Amino acid sequence: MRLPRFVAVAAVAVFAFSVAACGSGDDAQTASPPAAPSAAMSSAPAMADGEFGAGCAAVPTDPANAGSFEAMAQVPAATAASGNPLLSTLVSAVKQAGLVDSLNGADNVTVFAPTNDAFAKIPKADLEAVLADKEKLTQILTYHVVPGGQLAPEKLSGMHATLEGQQVDVKGSGTDFSVNGTSKVVCGNVKTANATVYIVDSVLMPPA
Secondary structure, three states, rough: OOOHHHHHHHHHHHHHHHHHHOHHHHHHHHHOOOOOOOOHHHOOOOOOOOOEOHHHOOOOOOOOOOOOOHHHOOOOHHHHHHOOOOOHHHHHHHHOOOOOOOOOHOOEEEEEEHHHHHHOOOOHHHHHHHOOOOHHHHHHHOOOOOOOOOOOOOHOOEEEEEOOOOOOEEEEEOEEEEEOOOEEEEEEEEEOEEEEEEOOOOOOOOOO
């Protein structure tokens, strides 16, 4: 996308050229057009415009599919996740913790949603133990939810208080973000009816 800075530089250059062209005598006839803005002036980090990230390629493209971006945007977060092929383990965990209604009923939240592969990084015995401990599971899942608004990519970087009570630390810009230094956003800025979702490649663990 064009940046305001680029537009301003271009406008100044055109104005300078116009003034030179309006001069008299040989100066007016020999005036040269201004040099084009350099690559450094026109380049900028990529900015998110809609969903972004390599992981988005796994999301169904058929709008009629419950897991497509179009379908997810029409339903609340837990329902949206249930149709997404990347998030089946997360959906099972949310159901196990009894948080489906809470997540669907939350108003304007940001959700960091671990992929199936993220859960697969956890040793099987440890994962089974967490899934069997409703209190611990609830603590972990609510640590993935930031209340108080749906964070757009340009507002994502920073420290954010979670429903669990502790903070997550997001670093990055444009279309490149990490959470707590270990989890990468693989598909971001996904809209649901009540949340903006950032799909991540590692489960976020609350600090001890």
